[in-house]
Amino acid sequence: MEIIGWIIAIVMFIIAFIGLVYPIIPSVIFVVGGFLLYGWIVTFDGMNWLFWIIQILFVVLLFGADTLANIVGVKKFGGSKPGMWGSTIGLLVGPFVIPVAGILIGPFIGAVLAELLISRTDFKQSLKTGIGSLVGFLTSIVAKGAVMLLMIGIFIFFVA
Template sequence: MDLLLVLLGFICVIVGIFGSFIPVLPGLSSCWIGLLLLYLTKAVENNYWVLAITFILMIIITILDYIIPAKGTKKFGGSSYGVWGTNIGLIVGILAPIPFGVIIGPFLGALIGELLYDSRNHKRAIKAATGSLIGFLASSFVNFLFSIIYLGIFLTVLWQNRALIF
């Protein structure tokens, strides 16, 4: 049973790493479930501190995934229309069955929002939309970085308990 939990946990962590780039897959939450499955084995002693801290970080980073693109829009001179457009575009991009919809959605949302705000200032609209794109890329990088850290925690705990698991 322990081997099955370890295998499922490892699969969850790998899916989480891919999920940091592919929004259809769960990202950091999948990595955390992988850690949880590892700690549910009889061979690994429960460490509630590790699980609690990684859970809190997962919640914070998941929330930031939705905030950072909007902040990027604002940082690059976007108005509240651009921020709203980014958020709406992110949701539409996730739900739309188009390739790279999660990248295109916030960009187009910010662009359309800014054009609604000021239809004559195309340069500002493109700058705000670029901020949205940079914010999304920064968010994906943070998600990937923490997914790799969770993989490291998983492999370290697995290595420390290898004699009891295998």
Template sequence: MDFLLLILGFVCVVVGVFGSFLPVLPGPSISWVGIVLLYFTKAVPANYWILGISLLITIILTILDYVIPAKGTKKFGGSSYGIWGTNIGLIVGIFAPIPLGFIIGPFVGAFVGELIHDSKDHQRALKVATGSLLGFLASSFMKFVVCMMYLGLFIWIVYQNSTSIWNQS
């Protein structure tokens, strides 16, 4: 059972890394579940400090993941139309059969949203769409860094407890 939990935990952490770029998957949350699964094994003693701090980081990052793209849109002069366009574009971009739709969708959504708000100011709409894109990229980068830290933490914990893990399996 410990070996199964170890493998499932590792899969979760790796899927979390991919989820840091794919908006469909909550990357940091999945990575955190991978770390929790590791602590469910009998071979790894529970460390509530690591679990608590990593959970707090995951919660904060999840909240920021929704705030940063909207703030990026607003920072570049976006209206509520641009923010709604960003969110709708993200959803459409995820399911659209185009490469990198999850990046292109929010950009186009913010642009279209701002054009609906003010159809004469193309320059402003482009500026707002760029802000949306930068917000999305900043958010994705933060999630990627945290997920890579969780992957490193997972590997480090396995390494620290490797004797007891392999003797139990």
């Protein structure tokens, strides 16, 4: 059963990493799901209260990382609140409208359109805000990937 537990946990972790670039997949839920499924299939013995406190703190950090990276990216490049909202909407809609490339093009277009249509900024500033949304998104991917790797490393440390 231990091999099956590891296989299922690893599959869950892989899905979580796919979720980094496809935001409709809730990455952090798949990481925690991997821990829980491993525990139910094999054992929860190694996952003590310290393990769960550490993991919960990382989960909170991951939820905040997305929002913070988007806000910082758009704000750093001179964007407004509508630019942030446009970027977020573009991030969610983009992959469905333009498969694969939509994950990068969506936030950019969303931020640019929101700046142009709602904030009434000039085209040059709108493009700058769009670039900021891309920088924020890419920074978020790297930061979340690093935190998820750390979470998985801690999991291995506690259960192995």
